[in-house]
Amino acid sequence: MQNQTIVIIGANSEIAKALTLEIISNSKNDDNTQLIVISRNVEFYRQEHFHQLPSACVNSIAVTAYSEDEISHAVKKIDLIARFEITKVFVCHGVLHDQQCQPEKRLEDFSPEAFTRILTANTITPMLWLKHLTPVLSGSHDCNIVVFTARVGSISDNKLGGWYSYRASKAAMNMLLTSAAVELARRAKNIKLISFHPGTTDSPLSKPFQKNVPEGKLFTSEFVAKKLLMIVENTAIDGKASYLDWQGKNIPW
Numbered sequence: 001m002q003n004q005t006i007v008i009i010g011a012n013s014e015i016a017k018a019l020t021l022e023i024i025s026n027s028k029n030d031d032n033t034q035l036i037v038i039s040r041n042v043e044f045y046r047q048e049h050f051h052q053l054p055s056a057c058v059n060s061i062a063v064t065a066y067s068e069d070e071i072s073h074a075v076k077k078i079d080l081i082a083r084f085e086i087t088k089v090f091v092c093h094g095v096l097h098d099q100q101c102q103p104e105k106r107l108e109d110f111s112p113e114a115f116t117r118i119l120t121a122n123t124i125t126p127m128l129w130l131k132h133l134t135p136v137l138s139g140s141h142d143c144n145i146v147v148f149t150a151r152v153g154s155i156s157d158n159k160l161g162g163w164y165s166y167r168a169s170k171a172a173m174n175m176l177l178t179s180a181a182v183e184l185a186r187r188a189k190n191i192k193l194i195s196f197h198p199g200t201t202d203s204p205l206s207k208p209f210q211k212n213v214p215e216g217k218l219f220t221s222e223f224v225a226k227k228l229l230m231i232v233e234n235t236a237i238d239g240k241a242s243y244l245d246w247q248g249k250n251i252p253w
């Protein structure tokens with residue numbers, strides 16, 4: 001296996017934690033994979049077994065609220081502590097509901113405050129990572145940046161409506177990624193952008209909406225993590241953004 005550093009952002013996400021464990025288990029007995037995880041809550045990564053690993057070494061960076069200053073500072077730290085070329089970045093931010101808001105069922109539920117919060121977490125924050133990471137990642141080595149979006153961000157696939165803020169935040173992320181891919185094809189040909197839909201996965205984000213998920217369609221985060229790592233390994237660096245689901249199938253933008 002090649003020497004590599006992998007960065008996981010929003011690392012307290014259920015899927016991010018499974019990704020970490022999968023990467024560690026894949027790099028068993030090797031000392032050639034370094035993981036850098038960034039989160040507002042890095043407790044999971046402070047567990048003792050992470051410090052006793054003979055294999056992947058895990059460095060955590062704690063942030064408080066993902067302000068642009070904090071993101072810029074964290075990227076400088078990543079650049080400083082990365083032992084190898086950064087080959088993969090996973091940006092896992094996603095908010096569908098919080099204590100003050102639930103996804104909208106009808107137009108009357110739309111709230112500018114909730115929309116702003118969702119857009120900040122799901123779109124502006126990932127975009128700031130992309131902005132600050134690009135100069136650090138540009139070079140001659142292949143690098144995949146995976147931004148977690150959702151199928152509901154597809155404009156052409158929208159048959160159900162509703163969930164205005166979440167849908168719009170993910171659709172906006174897709175537009176930012178397709179635009180960024182055009183720019184990166186000129187200035188950072190080594191970077192591939194992937195907009196990723198994990199499928200409905202058991203996590204705090206999906207918890208309130210799992211009742212109607214058909215049998216066998218609620219994935220474990222471990223299953224999604226395995227699928228995603230395979231997808232990333234098999235995706236060509238082609239100067240375009242790809243919008244992929246957990247099977248590696250293209251989703252229409």
Ligand SMILES: NC(=O)c1ccc[n+]([C@@H]2O[C@H](COP(=O)([O-])OP(=O)(O)OC[C@H]3O[C@@H](n4cnc5c(N)ncnc54)[C@H](OP(=O)(O)O)[C@@H]3O)[C@@H](O)[C@H]2O)c1
Nearest residue numbers: 010011012013014015039040093094148200201203205206
């Ligand atoms: N689970 C599903 O069924 C499903 C389906 C489709 C798409 N997705 C997408 O998959 C991704 C991962 O979701 P998950 O299921 O693993 O969710 P999760 O366990 O609830 O994780 C939430 C993630 O969002 C971040 N986050 C929460 N509030 C935030 C805020 N105010 N500002 C910035 N970041 C914030 C967390 O970062 P910290 O580490 O800092 O806490 C964490 O990375 C999300 O983008 C989600 O939209 C999930």
